[in-house]
Amino acid sequence: MSEPSPEGRIWDLLRGALGTRALAIVADLRVADALAEGPRGIEELAREVGADAETLHRLLRALASDGVFAENEPGVFRNTDPSEVLRQSGWDDFAHLFGGVWLRAIEPLGATGEPTFPRVFDTDFWSWLADHPGERAAFDRAMEQGKERRIERLAGLEWRGDETVVDVGGGNGANLAGLLERHPRLSGIVFDLPETVRDEEALGDRVTFVEGNFFDTVPAGDVYVLSTILHDWDDERAAAILGTIRAAAPSGARLVLIESVIQPGNEPDGSKWLDLLMLTLFGGRERDEAQWRELIEGAGFEIERLEDGLIQAKCP
Ligand SMILES: C[S@@+](CC[C@H](N)C(=O)[O-])C[C@H]1O[C@@H](n2cnc3c(N)ncnc32)[C@H](O)[C@@H]1O
Numbered sequence: 001m002s003e004p005s006p007e008g009r010i011w012d013l014l015r016g017a018l019g020t021r022a023l024a025i026v027a028d029l030r031v032a033d034a035l036a037e038g039p040r041g042i043e044e045l046a047r048e049v050g051a052d053a054e055t056l057h058r059l060l061r062a063l064a065s066d067g068v069f070a071e072n073e074p075g076v077f078r079n080t081d082p083s084e085v086l087r088q089s090g091w092d093d094f095a096h097l098f099g100g101v102w103l104r105a106i107e108p109l110g111a112t113g114e115p116t117f118p119r120v121f122d123t124d125f126w127s128w129l130a131d132h133p134g135e136r137a138a139f140d141r142a143m144e145q146g147k148e149r150r151i152e153r154l155a156g157l158e159w160r161g162d163e164t165v166v167d168v169g170g171g172n173g174a175n176l177a178g179l180l181e182r183h184p185r186l187s188g189i190v191f192d193l194p195e196t197v198r199d200e201e202a203l204g205d206r207v208t209f210v211e212g213n214f215f216d217t218v219p220a221g222d223v224y225v226l227s228t229i230l231h232d233w234d235d236e237r238a239a240a241i242l243g244t245i246r247a248a249a250p251s252g253a254r255l256v257l258i259e260s261v262i263q264p265g266n267e268p269d270g271s272k273w274l275d276l277l278m279l280t281l282f283g284g285r286e287r288d289e290a291q292w293r294e295l296i297e298g299a300g301f302e303i304e305r306l307e308d309g310l311i312q313a314k315c316p
Helices: 006-014 016-028 042-049 053-064 081-085 091-106 117-121 125-131 133-142 147-155 174-182 235-248 270-282 289-298
Strands: 070-073 076-078 164-168 187-192 207-211 223-227 254-258 302-307 310-314
Touching: 006 016, 016 053, 016 091, 042 053, 042 076, 053 070, 091 117, 091 133, 091 270, 117 125, 117 270, 125 133, 147 174, 147 254, 164 174, 174 187, 174 207, 174 223, 235 289, 254 289, 289 302, 289 310
Parallel strands: 164 187, 164 223, 187 207, 223 254
Antiparallel strands: 070 076, 254 310, 302 310
């Protein structure tokens, strides 16, 4: 494909909010599921998903121009590889959040460094989710998106075999359950807020769910996994979470962070955009190597490995 023109680059960014919203609409209507068996005419499709046929046609035509769905013949749409992604675990919920509550929070974002979610919704994101159980469930499912790569990373670390792994802010437990499936002698604790939507039975006998607040305490364990937790918080709050872990962890306990490490340069990198979402929602941030070192060593841990996607450290 040829490089977009300079105007094309600007245009692609300008229309971004419309694309975000269009994806959320078709995800909420479950259009990709309705096309699972093959191409369908727009009238029939719109009837099934409960949409206005002309509007759905306009939405799908626009998305198809970016390769999400394809118009086989006039008014007949089918799935494509990208639209099939909306049928994979977590991605439809991710689209729902991006084009719903997150888009509303982004609208007043400025260059002040202030998170806008609390201004728009009059509360912080976690409290808002607690008050909206359907959105909380969507969030917990959305976090499963990409879990295979996280589980692969965790499973590939060196394990003695009999450790207790504490997944701090472990959500619905999908990462920990996946890790324990690969290492049958490990046991684990998912530690998260009480309102997390999870199926504790499905997590199996070796996983316990413990409710709590990581600014107060965390359970004792041998290995503390924090997967995309610290990027939700500014440096002061992130250091406080690490401080809680240090207070609970025995000497020699391991800290494993599944987090982006922003690389220098201008390569395309989704985490540079997620950084702005973290700012919007929480006043959080993605960090580069120097920022991670300052945060982790400042909290008294010794860094053993630091690469994009994985940071390991030890409690002295
Ligand atoms: C970005 S999600 C990451 C979920 C999971 N670790 C993953 O990788 O999919 C952040 C998690 O932190 C949890 N969390 C937020 N504030 C918390 C607190 N004060 N105490 C414990 N967990 C908290 C949220 O409920 C959420 O599940």
